[in-house]
Amino acid sequence: MxxxxxxxxxxxxxxxxxxxxxxxxxNNAKRTAKFLADxxxxxxxxxITHGNGPQVGAIMLQNExxxxxxxxxxxxxxxxxxxxxxxxxxxxxxxxxxxxxxIDKEVVTLITQVVVDKDDTAFHNPxxxxxxxxxxxxxxxxxxxxxxxxxxxxxxxxxxxxPSPDPKDIVEKDIICDLVDQxxxxxxxxxxxxxxxxxxxxxxxxxxVIDKDLASALVGKIVNADTLLILTDVExxxxxxxxxxxxxxxxxKVKELEKYYExxxxxxxxxxxxxxxxxxxxxxxxxRGIIAHLEKSKQALKGETGTIVVP
Amino acid sequence: MxxxxxxxxxxxxxxxxxxxxxxxxxNNAKRTAKFLADxxxxxxxxxITHGNGPQVGAIMLQNExxxxxxxxxxxxxxxxxxxxxxxxxxxxxxxxxxxxxxIDKEVVTLITQVVVDKDDTAFHNPxxxxxxxxxxxxxxxxxxxxxxxxxxxxxxxxxxxxPSPDPKDIVEKDIICDLVDQxxxxxxxxxxxxxxxxxxxxxxxxxxVIDKDLASALVGKIVNADTLLILTDVExxxxxxxxxxxxxxxxxKVKELEKYYExxxxxxxxxxxxxxxxxxxxxxxxxRGIIAHLEKSKQALKGETGTIVVP
Numbered sequence: 001m002x003x004x005x006x007x008x009x010x011x012x013x014x015x016x017x018x019x020x021x022x023x024x025x026x027n028n029a030k031r032t033a034k035f036l037a038d039x040x041x042x043x044x045x046x047x048i049t050h051g052n053g054p055q056v057g058a059i060m061l062q063n064e065x066x067x068x069x070x071x072x073x074x075x076x077x078x079x080x081x082x083x084x085x086x087x088x089x090x091x092x093x094x095x096x097x098x099x100x101x102x103i104d105k106e107v108v109t110l111i112t113q114v115v116v117d118k119d120d121t122a123f124h125n126p127x128x129x130x131x132x133x134x135x136x137x138x139x140x141x142x143x144x145x146x147x148x149x150x151x152x153x154x155x156x157x158x159x160x161x162x163p164s165p166d167p168k169d170i171v172e173k174d175i176i177c178d179l180v181d182q183x184x185x186x187x188x189x190x191x192x193x194x195x196x197x198x199x200x201x202x203x204x205x206x207x208x209v210i211d212k213d214l215a216s217a218l219v220g221k222i223v224n225a226d227t228l229l230i231l232t233d234v235e236x237x238x239x240x241x242x243x244x245x246x247x248x249x250x251x252x253k254v255k256e257l258e259k260y261y262e263x264x265x266x267x268x269x270x271x272x273x274x275x276x277x278x279x280x281x282x283x284x285x286x287x288r289g290i291i292a293h294l295e296k297s298k299q300a301l302k303g304e305t306g307t308i309v310v311p
Numbered sequence: 312m313x314x315x316x317x318x319x320x321x322x323x324x325x326x327x328x329x330x331x332x333x334x335x336x337x338n339n340a341k342r343t344a345k346f347l348a349d350x351x352x353x354x355x356x357x358x359i360t361h362g363n364g365p366q367v368g369a370i371m372l373q374n375e376x377x378x379x380x381x382x383x384x385x386x387x388x389x390x391x392x393x394x395x396x397x398x399x400x401x402x403x404x405x406x407x408x409x410x411x412x413x414i415d416k417e418v419v420t421l422i423t424q425v426v427v428d429k430d431d432t433a434f435h436n437p438x439x440x441x442x443x444x445x446x447x448x449x450x451x452x453x454x455x456x457x458x459x460x461x462x463x464x465x466x467x468x469x470x471x472x473x474p475s476p477d478p479k480d481i482v483e484k485d486i487i488c489d490l491v492d493q494x495x496x497x498x499x500x501x502x503x504x505x506x507x508x509x510x511x512x513x514x515x516x517x518x519x520v521i522d523k524d525l526a527s528a529l530v531g532k533i534v535n536a537d538t539l540l541i542l543t544d545v546e547x548x549x550x551x552x553x554x555x556x557x558x559x560x561x562x563x564k565v566k567e568l569e570k571y572y573e574x575x576x577x578x579x580x581x582x583x584x585x586x587x588x589x590x591x592x593x594x595x596x597x598x599r600g601i602i603a604h605l606e607k608s609k610q611a612l613k614g615e616t617g618t619i620v621v622p
Contacts, residue, residue: 021382058381066376070369071332077396084395085388087422088505088516095482096513108483111398111420171406175419175495184486194399202407205399 001045003180003225004301007216007277008032008050009232011294013086020054026089033093035231035297037101040185042301047180047223048090049216052082052191056209059085060131075130075162076194076205083111083190090187107185113171113203114193114210114218120165128164128209133157163208167193167215171203173222180223189215213277221284228281229301230274231294237271237307249307254282254289257309278309287311312356314491314536315612318527318588319343319361320543322605324397331365337400344404346542346608348412351496353612358491358534359401360527363393363502367520370396371442386441386473387505387516394422394501401498418496424482424514425504425521425529431476439475439520444468474519478504478526482514484533491534500526524588532595539592540612541585542605548582548618560618565593565600568620589620598622 012032013025040046056078063072073081087109095107116122126149134142139150139158153159170176170189179186192210196203213230220228236248239260249257258279266272271291278289292299292306300306323343324336351357367389374383384392398420406418427433437460445453450461450469464470481487481500490497503521507514524541531539547559550571560568569590577583582602589600603610603617611617 019382022384022388062373062377062381065380066373069376070373071330073333073396077333077399080395080399081392084391084422085384088388088391088424091422092424092507092514092516099512106483106485108486109422111395111402111422113399113403172417172419174417175490178490178493178495179486182489184489196403201410203403205403 002043002227003045003047003223004039004227004229005047005049005216005220005223005225006036006039006297007213007228007230008048008090009230009294010051010053011233012050012231013089014054020058026093029089029093030097032294033090033097035294036094037097037103038298039301040098040103040105041101042298045180045183046185047176047219047225048185048187049189049212049219050086050090050187050191051212052079052086055082055085056191057131064132074205075207075209076196079191079194079209080111083109083194086190087187094185105183105185107187108179109187109190110172110175112189112193113196114167114189114215115169115171115198115203116165116195116206116208116210117168118197118199120163122163122165122208126161126163128162129153129159130162130209131160133159164211165195165208167210167218170218170222171196176219177223189219211273213273214280217277217281217284220281220286226287227301228278228286228289229297230277230289230291231297232274232291233293235293235296235305237266237275237291239265241265241267241271251303251308251310254279254309254311278307282309282311313354313538314356314358314534315350315538315540316358316360316527316531316534316536317347317350317608318524318539318541319359319401320541320605321362321364322544323361323542324400325365331369337404340400340404341408343605344401344408346605347405348408348414349609350612351409351414351416352412353609356491356494357496358487358530358536359496359498360500360523360530361397361401361498361502362523363390363397366393366396367502368442375443385516386518386520387507390502390505390520391422394420394505398498398501405496416494416496418498419490420498420501421483421486423500423504424507425478425500425526426480426482426509426514427476427506427517427519427521428479429508429510431474433474433476433519437472437474439473440464440470441473441520442471444470475522476506476519478521478529481529481533482507487530488534500530522584524584525591528588528592528595531592531597537598538612539589539597539600540608541588541600541602542608543585543602544604546604546607546616548577548586548602550576552576552578552582562614562619562621565590565620565622589618593620593622
């Protein structure tokens with residue numbers, strides 16, 4: 001049995017120009033569920049992970065707007081809520097698709113805590129923009145009041161920045177492995193997982209954001225997957241991206257890709273972590289790391305499209 | 312090995328007079344985790360369920376206040392979010408307590424869909440108040456706009472009422488049984504579970520609220536538990552509650568309790584469903600249904616306090 005971690009990107013739930021209503025997202029989830037069911041029908045044991053950028057932003061914004069009436073929640077808790085929000089949509093849509101295809105398998109979402117190192121240098125250098133946009137004077141007040149770090153966002157306005165530490169371990173790993181071994185389909189480490197640190201034998205949530213592709217590589221290592229499939233809205237990672245020399249990367253050995261990664265071919269905020277996730281996954285013993293377009297997942301698994309990283 | 316479903320009431324996370332900040336709730340969860348760990352230490356296989364009244368109210372209120380900026384979510388999705396919010400607090404607090412006691416067990420929250428009958432008469436007679444309070448004219452506008460049913464709440468103001476259909480099945484039941492059999496501790500059917508109906512072989516969320524005690528009895532049936540322990544803020548169910556003749560019910564046979572239930576001794580909004588949950592659990596083959604105070608759970612399991620329902 002082949003085992004695969006499928007990491008869903010933002011386009012699995014939201015398409016350009018949509019407002020982000022629940023039913024828009026649910027309809028996209030139903031479409032995504034067909035791609036996932038295709039993979040399952042092809043005999044793969046599937047573990048699903050997903051991003052949560054727009055959804056966690058929406059929840060933080062609701063919390064901010066309602067803060068005089070309802071006490072706002074910290075970021076780790078907002079991440080947990082997005083695991084449920086997105087997990088529920090995918091879980092229900094995929095379960096329905098499997099029933100339709102007469103595939104007798106249950107799907108479930110696990111609220112997942114991902115351990116980061118409390119000494120991770122990311123904590124001294126927050127880089128990830130989250131939540132609402134503020135005017136400079138509001139931002140300065142929030143920095144004083146709440147101890148947040150805030151910076152001007154290149155897209156305009158000031159925003160909170162949080163650390164993006166490296167995922168090191170998963171608290172619920174035995175449960176994850178058990179369920180995958182028993183043939184169940186799980187949705188785990190959503191939004192990169194709830195970031196927690198371990199101090200004095202105690203786990204504690206921290207206000208940070210873990211990259212979902214790096215978390216997916218870690219899930220792949222833990223469940224001993226053969227394939228990590230990162231689904232996004234482009235068909236390939238590109239060399240010299242955005243220049244006249246840009247060139248898609250098709251099948252590539254991990255060593256060669258690592259060289260390109262170190263040369264800075266990939267944007268730190270988008271393609272970079274996907275490439276790094278594939279590199280790590282292969283170095284940890286995986287057979288294939290694939291970056292492909294959501295709608296071409298079947299073709300990518302046949303080797304017909306996508307950036308395919310091999311040992 | 313004895314197997315128990317522990318249903319946590321509102322006081323497991325919020326105490327009277329508290330505002331409901333996240334850290335208040337987390338501190339209460341840490342305290343609740345000690346009671347849960349005591350039960351686990353006593354050799355029980357534990358399945359945890361919980362209510363979500365204040366939390367789902369808070370999320371619906373945030374959605375309402377922010378609705379011009381962030382598209383609001385339906386009630387079934389808000390329920391899912393509370394499963395994550397509350398589940399995460401209990402999961403982390405209990406995991407920490409187990410580590411402290413050197414008990415090597417993992418805890419996880421499962422996003423859980425509970426099936427209700429689409430022909431349940433509750434759908435014609437919504438009774439459960441949820442979400443914010445409105446003025447009459449706002450309420451009438453919302454009824455026209457959204458098709459909501461709204462009624463004056465005895466506590467003042469108009470509120471939305473939703474159906475409270477009977478829980479019939481759990482979509483993720485095989486996963487639940489597998490994890491319990493493997494010795495893992497799960498938090499499931501939070502807030503009574505996400506209500507879904509099955510139509511044309513497809514599950515679909517509905518805007519309703521399932522009673523968490525009735526859902527807990529169903530969980531008990533599905534995992535084949537010996538004991539259903541409903542933890543609340545009183546020590547006993549009472550006969551003639553609120554009258555000078557009121558009298559605590561201690562150990563009682565299910566047939567006798569059923570007679571009292573039918574005579575209307577228990578308030579439909581609070582003790583009634585707890586009593587009914589115990590009656591159902593025993594009729595389905597359970598050994599003991601217990602209604603007890605959260606802080607006396609250990610004593611209740613020894614038979615020293617609480618209403619104890621037996622076959």
